[in-house]
Amino acid sequence: MAxxxxxxxxxxxxxxxxxxxxxxxxxxxxxxxxxxxxxxGVINLDFDEQGRLIGIEILAAGSKLPESLLRSAQHPDTESA
Structure with a gap:
């Protein structure tokens, strides 16, 4: 599995x-x-043209997701600096 x-x-x-x-x-x-x-909180489900789920956005993520997951996630706001 990828x-x-x-x-x-x-x-x-x-x-x-x-x-x-x-x-x-x-x-x-x-x-x-x-x-x-x-x-x-708010969760947004994104679908492609064929109706396949391509991603999930989680707002207020700091209170919804495990801290270890957030630490290991890519941080685009700091990676370009």
Whole structure:
């Protein structure tokens, strides 16, 4: 099984889990927003043109995801500096 890529933007406190290989990335054709009041956060599901799930965005990720996952995630806001 391929490893999942996870990015985390600390300033926005948003994480993204990719279900596609970097060389196969396609733009999202449709986004389904989940606003689970019970967990006090927002999760967005991204789908491609064929209706396949290509990624998940997690807002308020610092309180929703394990700290170890966020530490090991790519941090695009600091990697270009």
């Amino acid at each position: 490893e999942l890529e996870v990015t985390y933007d600390e300033a926005a406190d948003a994480a993204y889990v990719y279900f596609t290989d970097p060389q196969d990335r396609v733009p999202s054709a449709r986004m389904y927003a989940c606003d689970p009041v019970d967990v006090d």
